Each structure stands twice: as structure tokens, then as C-alpha cells.
Amino acid sequence: xxxxVESGGGLVQPGRSLKLSCAASGFTFSDYYMAWVRxxxxxxxxxxxxxxxxxxxxxxxxxVKGRFTISRDNAKSSLYLQMDSLRSEDTATYYCTTDGAYxxxxxxxxxxx
Amino acid sequence: DVVLTQTPVSLLISLGGQASxxxxxxxxxxxxxxxxxxxxxxxxxxQSPQLLIYQVSNRFSGIPDRFSGSGSGxxxxxxxxxxxxxxxxxxxxxxxxxxxxxxxxxTKLEIK
Numbered sequence: 080x081x082x083x084v085e086s087g088g089g090l091v092q093p094g095r096s097l098k099l100s101c102a103a104s105g106f107t108f109s110d111y112y113m114a115w116v117r118x119x120x121x122x123x124x125x126x127x128x129x130x131x132x133x134x135x136x137x138x139x140x141x142x143v144k145g146r147f148t149i150s151r152d153n154a155k156s157s158l159y160l161q162m163d164s165l166r167s168e169d170t171a172t173y174y175c176t177t178d179g180a181y182x183x184x185x186x187x188x189x190x191x192x
Numbered sequence: 193d194v195v196l197t198q199t200p201v202s203l204l205i206s207l208g209g210q211a212s213x214x215x216x217x218x219x220x221x222x223x224x225x226x227x228x229x230x231x232x233x234x235x236x237x238x239q240s241p242q243l244l245i246y247q248v249s250n251r252f253s254g255i256p257d258r259f260s261g262s263g264s265g266x267x268x269x270x271x272x273x274x275x276x277x278x279x280x281x282x283x284x285x286x287x288x289x290x291x292x293x294x295x296x297x298x299t300k301l302e303i304k
Contacts, residue, residue, distance in 0.1 A: 129293075
């Protein structure tokens with residue numbers, strides 16, 4: 080059974096950093112592109128970042144470019160999202176996904192003073 | 193960025209009835225490789241999104257044949273026949289042809 084379990088969320092002040100992790104199991108992690116998608120409270124879905132099978136290619140939406148870094152460790156079947164210079168508009172539930180097919184349960188990030 | 197316009201915003205359907213959701217794109221979703229990366233998701237209350245249909249018309253693993261997708265180019269439709277109580281939630285279309293990938297704004301399905 081495919082499982083994606085996110086962790087690392089919480090309350091953080093504007094301008095600070097947070098690192099999300101996603102532990103994958105039940106499939107060959109290195110066979111999948113991976114991505115982070117977020118959903119602000121009561122809002123729709125927003126694709127944030129993607130990473131290729133070996134981590135050699137990454138993609139970011141403009142609003143997080145230069146602030147967020149997506150990475151992966153295939154040996155540990157884990158996906159990460161380093162979020163720096165956080166803003167209030169980054170407040171959302173962040174989902175880890177196998178490029179849209181399978182999804183984790185999400186982790187909440189609240190950016191507030 | 194590609195804008196996906198979903199209509200209607202909400203639907204009230206009787207059990208056993210049929211629902212139809214439209215997703216129109218601001219530009220063609222045919223990729224240079226010939227594939228069309230338009231997908232449909234359902235987000236049930238309090239849950240993560242789940243993939244229903246990928247590449248316009250292919251049902252994902254475990255999705256019943258009550259769900260069907262169709263369309264081409266810029267116009268796409270999700271049909272749900274014989275609506276059941278577990279079908280309630282918000283339906284989203286997603287395009288993964290053009291970066292940045294974008295979602296439609298969602299259609300809320302409620303059961304009468």
C-alpha cells in the first residue's frame with residue numbers, strides 16, 4: 080500500500096524557516112517524480128514545486144522561487160521542502176504527492192507573528 | 193499561466209442522478225509529445241485530494257466506471273453517473289501540460 084506521511088509543520092513567524100519532510104513507503108520511490116501541493120484555509124489547490132526521479136531537475140511556482148527548495152533522498156525514500164523567508168501567504172496545508180497520483184494526509188504550516 | 197475555468201461552482205444532485213462538470217482552459221492542453229495532461233480530482237471533506245481521471249479519460253486504479261472524462265484541446269468534462277453519497281466533495285481539474293501546473297477553482301457537489 081502506498082503511504083506518504085508528511086511532518087515538520089507548525090506555527091512560525093514571518094521571515095523564519097521551516098523544513099517539511101515526507102516519508103514514502105509501499106512503492107519504489109526513485110521511480111516517481113515527486114511534488115508539493117498546498118491549500119490555504121478554505122481555498123483551492125496550488126502546485127508549489129516538483130522534482131525529477133534523481134533530483135536533477137526541479138520546478139517552482141514563481142511565488143516561492145528563491146525561497147523554497149525541494150529535495151529528495153532516494154536511499155531514505157524521503158521528500159523534503161525547505162521553506163525560507165516565510166510569508167503570511169504561505170499559510171496552508173502542504174501535501175506531498177507522487178506527481179499527482181498518490182497523496183499524503185497533509186501538514187499544516189501557519190506563518191504568523 | 194494557464195487558467196482553468198470550472199463550471200458550475202456548485203451542484204446539487206439527487207442520489208442516483210447524473211452530474212456534469214466542465215473545465216475550460218485558456219490555451220490548448222495538448223503537449224508537444226501529443227499527450228493531453230488534464231486530470232480530475234475529488235477532495236472529500238477533511239481529506240486529501242484523490243485522483244479520479246488522468247490524461248482526460250483514463251480512470252485511476254480503483255475508480256468506479258460511474259466516473260468518466262472526455263474532451264480535447266481546451267474543453268473537458270467530468271461526468272458522474274448514478275451519484276452516491278460518497279461522491280460529495282469538491283472536484284478539481286488539473287493541467288500538467290504547461291508550467292506552472294494549475295488547478296481549476298473547484299466544483300462543490302452536494303447530495304439532495
